[in-house]
Amino acid sequence: xxxxxxxxxxxxxxxxxxxxxxxxxxxxxxxxxxxxxxxxxxxxxxxxxxxxxxxxxxxxxxxxxxxxxxxxxxxxxxxxxxxxxxxxxxxxxxxxxxxxxxxxxxxxxxxxxxxxxxxxxxxxxxxxxxxxxxxxxxxxxxxxxxxxxxxxxxxxxxxxxxxxxxxxxxxxxxxxxxxxxxxxxxxxxxxxxxxxxxxxxxxxxxxxxxxxxxxxxxxxxxxxxxxxxxxxxxxxxxxxxxxxxxxxxxxxxxxxx
Amino acid sequence: xxxxxxxxxxxxxxxxxxxxxxxxxxxxxxxxxxxxxxxxxxxxxxxxxxxxxxxxxxxxxxxxxxxxxxxxxxxxxxxxxxxxxxxxxxxxxxxxxxxxxxxxxxxxxxxxxxxxxxxxxxxxxxxxxxxxxxxxxxxxxxxxxxxxxxxxxxxxxxxxxxxxxxxxxxxxxxxxxxxxxxxxxxxxxxxxxxxxxxxxxxxxxxxxxxxxxxxxxxxxxxxxxxxxxxxxxxxxxxxxxxxxxxxxxxxxxxxxxxxxxxxxxxxxxxxxxxxxxxxxxxxxxxxxxxxxxxxxxxxxxxxxxxxxxxxxxxxxxxxxxxxxxxxxxxxxxxxxxxxxx
Numbered sequence: 001x002x003x004x005x006x007x008x009x010x011x012x013x014x015x016x017x018x019x020x021x022x023x024x025x026x027x028x029x030x031x032x033x034x035x036x037x038x039x040x041x042x043x044x045x046x047x048x049x050x051x052x053x054x055x056x057x058x059x060x061x062x063x064x065x066x067x068x069x070x071x072x073x074x075x076x077x078x079x080x081x082x083x084x085x086x087x088x089x090x091x092x093x094x095x096x097x098x099x100x101x102x103x104x105x106x107x108x109x110x111x112x113x114x115x116x117x118x119x120x121x122x123x124x125x126x127x128x129x130x131x132x133x134x135x136x137x138x139x140x141x142x143x144x145x146x147x148x149x150x151x152x153x154x155x156x157x158x159x160x161x162x163x164x165x166x167x168x169x170x171x172x173x174x175x176x177x178x179x180x181x182x183x184x185x186x187x188x189x190x191x192x193x194x195x196x197x198x199x200x201x202x203x204x205x206x207x208x209x210x211x212x213x214x215x216x217x218x219x220x221x222x223x224x225x226x227x228x229x230x231x232x233x234x235x236x237x238x239x240x241x242x243x244x245x246x247x248x249x250x251x252x253x254x255x256x257x
Numbered sequence: 258x259x260x261x262x263x264x265x266x267x268x269x270x271x272x273x274x275x276x277x278x279x280x281x282x283x284x285x286x287x288x289x290x291x292x293x294x295x296x297x298x299x300x301x302x303x304x305x306x307x308x309x310x311x312x313x314x315x316x317x318x319x320x321x322x323x324x325x326x327x328x329x330x331x332x333x334x335x336x337x338x339x340x341x342x343x344x345x346x347x348x349x350x351x352x353x354x355x356x357x358x359x360x361x362x363x364x365x366x367x368x369x370x371x372x373x374x375x376x377x378x379x380x381x382x383x384x385x386x387x388x389x390x391x392x393x394x395x396x397x398x399x400x401x402x403x404x405x406x407x408x409x410x411x412x413x414x415x416x417x418x419x420x421x422x423x424x425x426x427x428x429x430x431x432x433x434x435x436x437x438x439x440x441x442x443x444x445x446x447x448x449x450x451x452x453x454x455x456x457x458x459x460x461x462x463x464x465x466x467x468x469x470x471x472x473x474x475x476x477x478x479x480x481x482x483x484x485x486x487x488x489x490x491x492x493x494x495x496x497x498x499x500x501x502x503x504x505x506x507x508x509x510x511x512x513x514x515x516x517x518x519x520x521x522x523x524x525x526x527x528x529x530x531x532x533x534x535x536x537x538x539x540x541x542x543x544x545x546x547x548x549x550x551x552x553x554x555x556x557x558x559x560x561x562x563x564x565x566x567x568x569x570x571x572x573x574x575x576x577x578x579x580x581x582x583x584x585x586x587x588x589x590x591x592x593x594x595x596x597x598x
Contacts, residue, residue: 045487048490050487070493087538089537089538089539101494102493106477108477154493
């Protein structure tokens with residue numbers, strides 16, 4: 001579904017991503033992991049058209065993402081950013097409605113179909129009760145769910161999540177990722193998400209991609225990528241692996257010396 | 258949604274009251290009844306009643322054009338102020354930020370010290386020079402702030418502040434050098450409507466109408482902008498072209514307002530804040546309400562400027578700053594518990 005080939009992204013002279021290639025099949029979750037500065041956010045920004053790659057290609061169902069207008073791209077790729085600095089004065093409903101932007105005219109007039117899609121997106125992200133609340137009065141978890149609803153309102157087959165759980169407590173982390181996981185199963189959405197928490201990612205992702213200094217250091221199933229020796233080298237801390245996670249997924253812990 | 262029309266009604270009523278006050282009040286008071294009769298006579302093409310002929314001259318060749326010019330300027334300044342604030346997501350943004358106002362000031366002073374106002378043709382050239390100064394400054398700021406093909410907002414603000422300061426310093430220097438034209442220049446700079454008659458109204462009308470009309474269509478785009486440029490792009494908005502359109506339209510509006518009515522501070526900063534505080538953050542509402550409110554506030558300030566020290570007129574810029582700054586601080590204190598920005 002998503003096919004990235006030999007991607008090169010530069011900040012000025014410095015290459016932030018080099019020779020990055022991977023594929024994500026429809027209806028699956030790719031988890032992107034790696035230490036700070038490895039290029040995880042750069043990858044999200046390139047896929048969503050904020051950064052222009054210097055070389056390589058990114059294709060959704062065979063269509064080249066970099067050749068598209070913002071509007072065309074936003075109909076294929078939706079981003080769930082971190083809930084930070086959201087404009088406080090909008091209501092939940094107004095914010096989710098802006099997710100329809102790629103389908104709206106210059107004046108932003110909503111058709112009955114748009115309102116229906118917004119309603120459905122809010123149902124799926126379990127945010128209906130937030131419709132009339134002021135965004136500034138909501139908790140971080142509620143804001144994050146609204147951002148998910150806004151992305152769903154874009155009706156895009158590919159969903160990118162950039163560290164969606166960073167500011168959330170454990171309960172909200174699980175509930176957000178459960179919601180994403182359900183969407184993938186029910187609607188066949190394809191998801192690329194970056195996460196710091198190796199154990200969360202191991203629980204939800206079908207495949208993992210480990211980025212180190214802008215290059216793919218390992219790719220495969222969580223079982224293959226979450227190798228304690230490899231990760232210890234990458235993160236510069238001794239790590240050990242337990243096989244006790246949900247559904248037999250591996251759990252990575254710092255070694256107690 | 259229930260009361261969507263209410264803020265518009267309220268603002269239009271206030272505007273109507275301010276318009277009436279502005280044509281009625283001055284060195285000679287014209288009673289509203291006489292104003293109505295004069296308008297009725299004009300519309301039906303009849304000659305005005307003999308008793309009202311003095312009023313007729315004052316009303317149609319002095320008060321009405323001035324009132325319309327002030328209303329246009331107020332609407333333009335507040336409307337473009339709202340657009341700048343939305344575009345830069347910065348509560349400090351106003352027509353001064355990108356250097357438009359100070360550029361216009363420099364242009365005007367250059368024309369005045371160049372002796373332009375000694376001839377009739379030169380007199381008409383002063384606002385034109387201001388207009389040119391404004392546009393050159395915006396272009397300069399834009400070029401300085403540019404990085405490759407994009408213009409980061411912080412760069413734009415920093416370049417705007419620097420270029421503004423430079424233009425203001427040049428203006429002050431030129432004013433020190435000049436002698437005879439000094440007073441006239443100062444009055445103009447402080448926002449005295451030193452131009453009178455229908456000429457400036459007709460000259461500024463197309464620019465301000467065009468600029469404001471373009472700005473009024475950008476409400477939805479500015480709403481998307483409130484999430485930052487990165488998210489705006491991810492939501493499918495052509496960020497670069499939107500920014501260019503808003504800057505161009507807002508600068509055109511401001512330059513026209515400043516060129517024909519002088520430099521008038523605080524309207525572009527305060528009116529959008531009040532509107533946002535009272536009626537929320539939706540730019541499809543903020544833009545039109547700011548334009549209407551800006552016209553009202555500037556009209557009231559102009560009436561005060563005419564009556565406070567009558568028969569002498571104060572520059573309206575003094576009134577807007579003297580009244581605007583304390584009001585703004587009061588608003589800031591009131592809003593502290595609940596961040597409305």
